[in-house]
Amino acid sequence: MKIREVVLGPVTPLSLLVVVLVVCSLTSINIYLNPPPPETEQEAPEVWFYIYIENLSWSNYTKYDIDCWVPAGMTLEEFVVEGGYNTYEEGALHGFGDPNVSTGEFYLMWKPYDSFNDWKSALEYATGLVGIDVQCNETALMYEIPSRYSWQDHNYVMSLLNGTGAYSDEFIGVFEALKCDKTNRTFIFLYINFKEFKYYDYKYNGAVYGATYRCHPYEGTPLDLIIGYPYKPD
């Protein structure tokens, strides 16, 4: 078999100019047809919370990136997760248990990136409670998270909070994606399911659950799709 070389004409300065013009024109059309999402237009920090408490199904999450970590000092095999799978191989998604069979409440929220100075005020605003006791600062535990589950070029900060009042004796894990691509939002995932939480002793509490949402550069606003309805506090 003989392959015939295709020659569509000589390269000239004019043809190179055409190449540049065509590429730039098509790119301009693409930019026009694909405006940036409104979230990037940093308006006043109006705070919207999306709260979903019951009957959350993990199947809704399969299209999004969810990372998971194993508590310090534990292996994956030791990381027993209530009602679900516990191995990374079976999907990080399943590392957090099945909320449909657990007894805890799930709070799923997002807020504009710079809306709150800290999680204490964010949670107080969200729950309507005051005096929530923040036990650890935002980066207190990151060092202990095995690096094998951290991604290059993605930025997560994990926080741990110990609730008081209505949430006393319960554990709240807060995972914050500080800097999101495109959306410029902060995502929070709360898991409230533990008794006698001691922030310094994971094993005592059995396990740490939590999830964080990577702000996928192409998905844009994943939580909007998941939750479906907004709850805007008056």
Place this chain on the structure above:
Amino acid sequence: MPLFITVLNKMSSPAHEVSRNDYKSGRYDFIDFTRGVVMIVMAWDHLAGFWGKYKGGKTLIDRAPFPQVFAWFMSRFITHYCAPTFIFLAGTVLAVSTARRLALGQTQTDASVRILKRGLILVFLQYFVVNGAWDKQGDLFSYLFCVIACIGACFIIFSVARFLPPNIILALSLLIIMNHQFLKLDWIPNNVWWGHYIRVIIHEPNEVDWYPFTGRYPVIPWVGVMGLGWVFGLLLNGYDSSNVGRLVKPLLIVGFLAKALWFIIRFFNGYGNLRLRMDDSLWEWLWLAKYPPSLGFLLWTLGGTALIMAIGLILFERFNPSKGGLGFITTLGRTALFFYIAHLWVYRFRLPGALPSDIKLDFIPSVIAWLAGLPVLWQLCVRYERLKGRHPNSILQYI
């Protein structure tokens, strides 16, 4: 410009019209120098990935004490040059070597089959040799679609695409690089492993979902980067050791122009940025999306590639490329693929299938470990080069 046009036209013509003189050596020292430089930097990146205490994303870097925090950040940032340079020059060398083989009488069919074979071998190497080194869970084989497989896939594409005229390849490459951020693959199902894996390979790198069907280097937009390299290779074919120095000025112009365009794109903080700049700190300016690479990322890094090549040309006008430090670097560049495979296993420093150690090194010990590994790798590369020279027709010709 006139020379550029002449050369491109020359390459658009039937291969037999190309003079054998142009390809007498088949190697350009400044290309080997550039590849060698990024190989050395890449070795640092991977050593730090295997053993570094704070390597692994900004969150970990933030944990480092001052001033290490800056050192860790910059030590990751400079390694961004590696993959774009590696892939760009893969296209360049492919164009140069293909033209040389055609000039020596190889048929178009044989040339395409050879490129196809190389592509398939690279994909094989990724899955069966490279991924074992990356593994963190004791697996010797995985489906991680990373840089070697990406280059292999691009080679497969170029076994056919090379028949397109240079200006078409240039246009398509630029179109891909400048527009890939608008690509939507929603029509490919993501709730089945094969659909997810196809999306990963095409354009949506992902290391978590549907494990083990993961990947970091999607074919789009990297095939565009290789296309630019291919066109540069065609241009290069018109030069030999007596006049290749004339490329210094164009390379410097292109390099600085790319950096200037990067600044503009980063300044406006919209199009071309897959990761937006959150404030005006240096880190935010330099924190670019690599997976997949944004236009800003490619402008910065490929601009750097052009500058490194210019530096190589300047150096080789004054110094012997085969002696001293330059000889060290060009040796690594000549055996780039072998170096890539070898350095992973050397710096991994544990047997195949063995799980990662809990030992993590601070910055200075990491640097020492990196430097200690380089002479070892150089020795391996020298010996490999000799072995390859003794068996020019073996499978080693593809590596």
